[in-house]
Amino acid sequence: xxxxxxxxxxxxxxxxxxxxxxxxxxxxxxxxxxxxxxxxxxxxxxxxxxxxxxxxxxxxxxxxxxxxxxxxxxxxxxxxxxxxxxxxxxxxxxxxxxxxxxxxxxxxxxxxxxxxxxxxxxxxxxxxxxxxxxxxxxxxxxxxxxxxxxxxxxxxxxxxxxxxxxxxxxxxxxxxxxxxxxxxxxxxxxxxxxxxxxxxxxxxxxxxxxxxxxxxxxxxxxxxxxxxxxxxxxxxxxxxxxxxxxxxxxxxxxxxxxxxxxxxxxxxxxxxxxxxxxxxxxxxxxxxxxxxxxxxxxxxxxxxxxxxxxxxxxxxxxxxxxxxxxxxxxxxxxxxxxxxxxxxxxxxxxxxxxxxxxxxxxxxxxxxxxxxxxxxxxxxxxxxxxxxxxxxxxxxxxxxxxxxxxx
Amino acid sequence: xxxxxxxxxxxxxxxxxxxxxxxxxxxxxxxxxxxxxxxxxxxxxxxxxxxxxxxxxxxxxxxxxxxxxxxxxxxxxxxxxxxxxxxxxxxxxxxxxxxxxxxxxxxxxxxxxxxxxxxxxxxxxxxxxxxxxxxxxxxxxxxxxxxxxxxxxxxxxxxxxxxxxxxxxx
Numbered sequence: 001x002x003x004x005x006x007x008x009x010x011x012x013x014x015x016x017x018x019x020x021x022x023x024x025x026x027x028x029x030x031x032x033x034x035x036x037x038x039x040x041x042x043x044x045x046x047x048x049x050x051x052x053x054x055x056x057x058x059x060x061x062x063x064x065x066x067x068x069x070x071x072x073x074x075x076x077x078x079x080x081x082x083x084x085x086x087x088x089x090x091x092x093x094x095x096x097x098x099x100x101x102x103x104x105x106x107x108x109x110x111x112x113x114x115x116x117x118x119x120x121x122x123x124x125x126x127x128x129x130x131x132x133x134x135x136x137x138x139x140x141x142x143x144x145x146x147x148x149x150x151x152x153x154x155x156x157x158x159x160x161x162x163x164x165x166x167x168x169x170x171x172x173x174x175x176x177x178x179x180x181x182x183x184x185x186x187x188x189x190x191x192x193x194x195x196x197x198x199x200x201x202x203x204x205x206x207x208x209x210x211x212x213x214x215x216x217x218x219x220x221x222x223x224x225x226x227x228x229x230x231x232x233x234x235x236x237x238x239x240x241x242x243x244x245x246x247x248x249x250x251x252x253x254x255x256x257x258x259x260x261x262x263x264x265x266x267x268x269x270x271x272x273x274x275x276x277x278x279x280x281x282x283x284x285x286x287x288x289x290x291x292x293x294x295x296x297x298x299x300x301x302x303x304x305x306x307x308x309x310x311x312x313x314x315x316x317x318x319x320x321x322x323x324x325x326x327x328x329x330x331x332x333x334x335x336x337x338x339x340x341x342x343x344x345x346x347x348x349x350x351x352x353x354x355x356x357x358x359x360x361x362x363x364x365x366x367x368x369x370x371x372x373x374x375x376x377x378x379x380x381x382x383x384x385x386x387x388x389x390x391x392x393x394x395x396x397x398x399x400x401x402x403x404x405x406x407x
Numbered sequence: 408x409x410x411x412x413x414x415x416x417x418x419x420x421x422x423x424x425x426x427x428x429x430x431x432x433x434x435x436x437x438x439x440x441x442x443x444x445x446x447x448x449x450x451x452x453x454x455x456x457x458x459x460x461x462x463x464x465x466x467x468x469x470x471x472x473x474x475x476x477x478x479x480x481x482x483x484x485x486x487x488x489x490x491x492x493x494x495x496x497x498x499x500x501x502x503x504x505x506x507x508x509x510x511x512x513x514x515x516x517x518x519x520x521x522x523x524x525x526x527x528x529x530x531x532x533x534x535x536x537x538x539x540x541x542x543x544x545x546x547x548x549x550x551x552x553x554x555x556x557x558x559x560x561x562x563x564x565x566x567x568x569x570x571x572x573x574x575x576x577x
Contacts, residue, residue, distance in 0.1 A: 249550010
């Protein structure tokens with residue numbers, strides 16, 4: 001074994017395999033994890049605002065930042081035993097008890113600054129929340145307001161707003177972080193678990209000069225190593241800032257920054273009202289009459305029925321019903337959009353089919369409709385896309401199509 | 408598999424398990440811990456399938472997962488100042504849970520020599536030979552220069568050779 005090639009070949013001969021019992025255990029556990037992932041995925045599809053928000057890279061970071069913000073408020077609860085003697089994390093815990101409102105700015109790695117305001121009740125539960133996302137490639141600036149189990153999202157560039165049920169915001173948060181946002185107890189439990197795994201290391205640095213913050217560097221191990229650097233105000237013991245870094249090779253790379261702009265500052269109540277201009281299409285998916293109930297029909301049958309009834313409603317100039325079948329636009333917007341055309345009759349409704357290259361639940365129905373425009377009658381062919389609604393289980397509505405053409 | 412197909416999961420597991428457990432056993436210098444790493448990688452892979460997006464080949468992705476996990480274990484073991492192998496019964500007359508396939512004197516000696524290498528050299532050799540990763544890929548994963556990886560690999564082979572020679576002559 002004198003050459004590098006020889007030893008190379010010998011190393012290649014080193015082969016290990018697993019025992020049958022191990023294979024069985026791994027496959028059983030992995031199958032259970034796969035089934036759980038599938039179940040969670042299906043549940044997540046039922047809703048909701050976070051799904052909408054998460055569509056954009058920026059908002060992903062923004063939402064993650066928001067999670068970090070609130071988690072940070074709660075974070076010390078789990079860390080009390082690890083504090084350095086001079087600064088006790090209990091002091092921050094105590095200071096946090098008086099927090100009823102926070103104003104925060106967040107700054108992801110890509111640049112720009114978003115803002116968030118949140119108000120909490122005496123028990124630490126979220127009462128209302130507003131997040132302003134800056135201009136982002138793709139879908140531009142957005143505003144999210146959450147209150148009374150409803151979330152309103154305004155996509156400013158798209159001139160579209162969406163209202164959806166959001167009864168269980170916690171479940172829509174990214175796994176791992178979701179419990180930390182609004183539930184201090186859960187946050188504490190998660191961190192205790194992390195510490196039990198011995199994969200979290202905490203270092204505390206006292207301020208070196210008057211006015212400097214106390215710094216807590218929390219390094220979490222595991223597959224995705226994360227380092228959170230907390231800055232605590234030495235006088236109020238409240239958090240000033242948090243930075244998140246992720247491990248890349250031998251170094252930690254900056255991911256996002258969250259700054260606490262104000263604690264317990266009064267917020268204009270109008271800040272929690274979504275004041276959208278008249279020309280914005282507002283889709284209210286909390287209306288229980290949105291779409292049609294699937295009942296015992298097959299997916300193809302309900303898709304065809306929704307498409308047919310949409311055009312029947314337009315023929316009858318029932319814009320309220322047509323709007324509901326279209327997912328929630330108001331009757332006024334529907335009249336403004338479709339009122340210039342007279343729909344005469346439905347000529348044919350084709351069989352629903354999965355659109356080419358589509359992997360989702362969406363079905364396409366091709367319809368032929370006779371309409372009259374400027375005194376001229378003609379038959380138009382439209383592709384109508386129908387799918388289950390996001391927030392009303394068992395109801396199907398139109399999600400798109402080319403019936404806007406030539407309006 | 409993203410549709411929850413257990414058959415696909417089983418197929419992937421059967422196809423790559425031996426490659427992956429070999430990589431883990433060499434990285435950790437501990438065949439017993441290798442099975443645990445394989446377990447964790449596959450369970451995490453299945454649990455995160457909804458978010459999974461394949462950017463290169465699946466084998467390469469899984470090898471990287473195994474390497475990351477193994478590195479975590481080594482780091483965590485070093486924090487506890489307890490040699491990883493000491494936490495498992497891998498020596499003596501206790502049979503190793505992961506079975507060495509080419510169980511002959513030479514490969515046995517080679518494995519023992521490999522376990523004596525510094526972890527960084529062992530990592531470079533294992534990822535290149537068993538992981539089939541290019542030096543450039545290894546450098547990217549580890550966040551070090553390609554020269555560093557090549558040096559670790561070269562020094563590792565030299566040391567292996569001398570360890571083997573010493574073993575033969577003794």
